[in-house]
Amino acid sequence: MGFLRKNPVALIAFLIIIFLFMISLLAPVIALYSPTEIDVDNVLSPPSLKHPFGTDELGRDVLSRMIYGARISLSVGFIAVSIAILIGTLIGSIAGYYGGRIDSILMRFVDIMLTFPTIFLILAIMVIVEQNIWTIMVVIGLTGWMDVARLVRAEFLSLKEREFVQAARALGMSNSRIIFRHILPNALAPVFVAAVFGIAGAILTESALSFLGFGIRPPEPSWGNILSSGKDNIEVAWWLSVFPGLAIFITTLSYNLLGEALRDSLDPRLREHR
């Protein structure tokens, strides 16, 4: 975490993410209104002191809905990426360590997965499965592991010829012990970086899905589905479109800036390259 001290932009990004996590943890305490309470007398009222971000077409307080929506975005981003990292690391390390036929089959599989535009694949699966927060996390994870697999494989290819691996082999250690105890810990740095960028991507995907009506279903609030009603009321209620979108933008921007700073700090050589 030392890199945050040298990089004020990354520090701000990090603090924003911490702030968002705190907001979503404390949602019931912070939110002034219930996120689902309908108020027919206050339909589509513009931002005011009572409702800082206005109300939606059912009179629900937009700020309160956004505070609860933060829970969705943050948890989907985190868990979906964890799934993707797990699959990608497993496939990448097996392909990189064993090489040969196993490697070419696994990498061909990666190529095939990459020819599907992710959003098309996700929509096709979301049509079949039940739409809730868990399936969204799993589906985003299942369609987002390929870059990690490539990264880990590349690390393994260069690490497996090193002396410490040869030493481990000479000591008669099992393959799985060499992979997970000896090589993998040394290959994790780029995975961390990819994970931080991946969270930004997963948050964007979830919000797009909810916006399109394939993600989190109203009345449960998510930043994406608030924007969906923003689109329906675009000519009368700008606040429904501006605030939730800004929240997504700031969140993904923070993750991307943090990822960039992390990449620079883990590999100073890269800083010279870019």
Added chain:
Amino acid sequence: MTSFILKRLIEIIPVFFGITLITFVVIHLAPGGPVEAQTELNIKVGAEARENLKKLYGLDRPLHVQYIDWLKRFMKLDFGESFVDQRKVIDKIKERLPITLAINIISMVIIFLFAIPIGVISAWKRHSLFDRITTVFVFAGFSIPHFWLALLLMMLFGVELGWFPISGIQSIETADMNFFERLLDIARHLVLPVCVATVGGLAGLSRYARSSMLEVLRQDYIRTARAKGLPEKTVIFRHGLRNALLPVITILGLSIPGLIGGSVIFETIFAIPGMGQLYYSSAMARDYPTVMGMLVIIAFLTLLGNLLADIAYAIVDPRIRLGGKR
């Protein structure tokens, strides 16, 4: 060159089967068998459509026979009939494809025209004001939700200023327009969608061009060119740019899925009758045959795009096409 293309074509065959296999798996993913799961959610599906679907997958037979059967029909571009209007899926795709292709090609040309100069100049003048400003825009472009950008553009240029129309690809009253007026009308409709479609690619490619150029500028031959006393412009644009462009071509091929994927977002928002919108409305209507047919077709278009990018790469870089023979 011919042997290079031939080699790539042979390499594509397993990917081809992989794509159909994954789609087939997705179709059968549904618990309780594909037809039941696919039709129970859709009240429009009658008994006849159900029977047709069973015939399409041959559900009474073993799984591998079903797959081969489906593959044979697929070769004949037979994806069955749509649940929504009972038309052939392939016909529906055919009428939507040109619009999406046109928008994506326009976007790609724009991305190429702007991203490369931006990337090259920010690498050349690293840490300059220009470089700093473009870096900010690149990060914004990566992070901004495209559908939100679309909404903002609609609000600003459509609702507030009224400069551009916000839905469809042409006005309703086109009857008394001449050819050029019609063309202008379509162009006006496409301004906002194309803006949204290019943002992600512009950010990604300009960043990539920048790092590629930085890499090239550190090479010995650039130092040699400078040492010879060549003017800086010649060094950058003759010696540097040519080499920096090579990896950019591959990236363009890799960015095709993202571009096509983006069409779901902007076609839905701007009500453009292309593939993305058809895919969205079919998914919404649980129109299985259409969704699965399109999934395969789009993966193949991506594959084709990648192949074209590889060929372009081989044309400009002799090391690639002759690489195998050395």
